[in-house]
Amino acid sequence: MSDPLVARLRSALGDGAVVDDADVLDTHRNDHATFCTAGVPRVLVRPSSTDEVVEVLRTAGSFGVPVVTQGARTGLSGAANAIDGCLLLSTSRMNQILEISVEDHVAVVQPGVVNAELSRAVLAKELFYPPDPSSWEMSTIGGNIATNAGGLCCVKYGVTADFVRGLEVVLASGEVVRTGRRAAKGVAGYDLTRLIVGSEGTLGVVTEATLALRPAPEAALTAAATFRSIEDGIAAAAAVMASGLRPSLLEFLDRPTVQAIQSYRDMGLPADAGSMLIAQSDRGPRAAADVAQIAAICLSYGAIDVAEASDAEESRMLLEARRLVNSALEPLGTTLIDDVSVARSQLVPLLRGIAEIGEKYQVLICCPGHVGDGNMHPTVVFDRNDAAAEERALEAFGAVMELGLRLGGTITGEHGIGTLKASWLETELGPVSLELHRRIKHAFDPDNLLNPGKVLR
Template sequence: MKDEFIDRLRSVLADVVDDPDILDSHRNDHATFCTAGVPLALVRPTSTAEVQEVMRLASESRVPVVTQGGRTGLSGAANAVDGCLLLSTTRLNQILEISVEDQVAVVQPGVVNASLSRAVLEKGLFYPPDPSSWEMSTIGGNIATNAGGLCCVKYGVTSDFIRGLEVVLASGEVVRTGRRPAKGVAGYDLTRLIVGSEGTLGVVTEATLALRPAPESALTAAATFRTIEDGIAAAAAVMASGLRPSLLEFLDQPTLRAIQDYRDMGLPSDVGSMLLAQSDRGARAVDDVSRIAEICTAHGAIDVAEASDAEESAMLLEARRLVNAALERLGVTLIDDVSVPRSQLVTLLRGIADIGTKYDVLIFCPGHVGDGNMHPTVVFDRDDPAAEARALQAFGAVMELGLRLGGTITGEHGIGTLKAQWLETELGPVGLELHRRIKAAFDPLNLLNPGKVLR
């Protein structure tokens, strides 16, 4: 059956790979602790019609399909399952249109986020969602996980910029959702249903994206505080002030120490927290940054640095961009992304510190403090099985704490397999059953990314 299926694929598609070494290199995304199966083959279609043919053949042969983009995800959503067909969108990589008049871009899912951002900027436009993996992650992957990024505190996440989608269903049928204009409320919002569904409802082959005018030049401020409480209070005051920072980031003391150990940036080791804030309002950014500095000082800042130009702004933000590299050198990283109401941030951070003590693991907690989306990161030695077990327990305890505080288990990384068991807790039995009915309506044979999101 395997050989017959692959022969049928090759009759309709030029790029079909069954070399075991190549397949092995495509089994995983970037998540740790997520199992990956052995795929049957890898296909790289170049058109919607080819995706349709692939899905028709897969449905006829009852072969599961796992769609992949840049495989930069952190939840195992793009991991292979045994006997599956890997459908890579990397060759569906064309920017089909950029309209200055309508302020939209029409793109295929394999377009890399950074490539799109640069292309629209040349026309004076801006695509705001900017996950940290933007130089590698694709628009299709961003849609699959409803990705966010540093600037979502002002501009929102991926779903806020998706006007419409072209989607190939498990049957091979094509459905177009949404519409090009900014307004349109006819029917159920299938577009938002598909965004964030992690490849379990269909294969996105085209997306119409909303754009904005390019932002003006930006300036940055950095403030250090003696305690977590002072830093969080300052962040809350900035958000309540009427200012709309384009970035508002938090670094706790363990993260600051890790960054300083990784690269000497003159970061103090005796502070409890640091805030990084940015305004992208051009000439008005000077006043914005000054007001942010005043707010931080009023809330106990030990020191506040205000950038005067783009170069100084980049220097201040460098600490935030070094977080992942600084933590990865310390051991294996297990990255969480719980979100809670801003009013619960201090309780979350104190609780995370207690969890680290209880399970005797290192937990670092940088995050997007402006919208309550934190990234508790458990770091441990992979060669120590006991440490690994404690790390997994701590990871679960962090998610449980986030839910108890009225939050969610994921703000932007998705569910995949890493958090599937916790999704049931968050949704409740009625919500979970509705999810299963929706999945069955789109994919009655359960061929699209089976075992992901919903167990």
């Protein structure tokens, strides 16, 4: 017996855009999050236009079927995971760069455009789209908007929300709303654009984004320094940020992470390194002087070793340690990646507390992160075949979030809430703020059909 929902969708969008094959649906159930449950979807739909998204949402609404929007499914919080009986709305076919304006410094794109493809396209016109999450070669602009993604260069340039001028959004009712504007300035009305960014598909489906661009950055150079302790590395990072320099990248690796990288690939990292800083300046002819100043600061704070790149190839080699983190941790076991963020003044208590949590729960916690803006990625590593180790890992994960909140920080700096951290949201927001969130959700989606159970419980 045919499914009437599937039949109506096929009639409206065509057979090629609607999939109900069980094997295909099974491959689309999850994002990259660990320990987030995923249900069994009813159907997968791949619309190609805003009009088709309108038709999908109206059809889903008429059947009372929940809708989970998916991009490339590279997220780390379970926000794109299926729920039982849901309609999966994939934006993969909405992948066109509609406009790149050199005059206005904006790009207009559909949500399925891959971040790296946009970055390369605008660079060809001597422009720059700064948000660069680690998944930039795979993740889509729509997914980046859904989670308000950051990246390595956010210390200088900011996160996705800082570059979204306006959005086209289809609401649960099938109505289309345009938020924001193309112009650089505008304060009329509530800022619905900022509200949609980071909402993880719970308020509407983004079908078009107008993004701000910058002039292409000048050539960059990199410096890397190792220290005997966490305190020395963090102090040096604070001094770099206080110096008046604006590094385009400032990354931190703690002792367990440095050791994992060195074990994975011999990069000549000192055996007694307690921490490592990697910094970059993208100021062209001034970059060499910036890097020299950063190196001098690191040495004044007790760096064991400092390397300064003199060209792009040496810069790439120095950055390799940071880019190897995930590969280096993979052989050590299953990873559970956190993304707490605190003020820079609280980084030492955070990192010391994380080390104590690792000892208490007898799990390895490696902590790389974006030290320039206080966004760290404590990564619990454990053997998933050991039930006791898995339980300790989950307890350690929660303890890290509790520590971040106790230090005045947040449970997520860039990965989002999804289902992974939904139970912690009220702890951070408090009951009054959480109730306001629920009222906003109801205003946009009164029947709770858009990604229900994500973010808000």
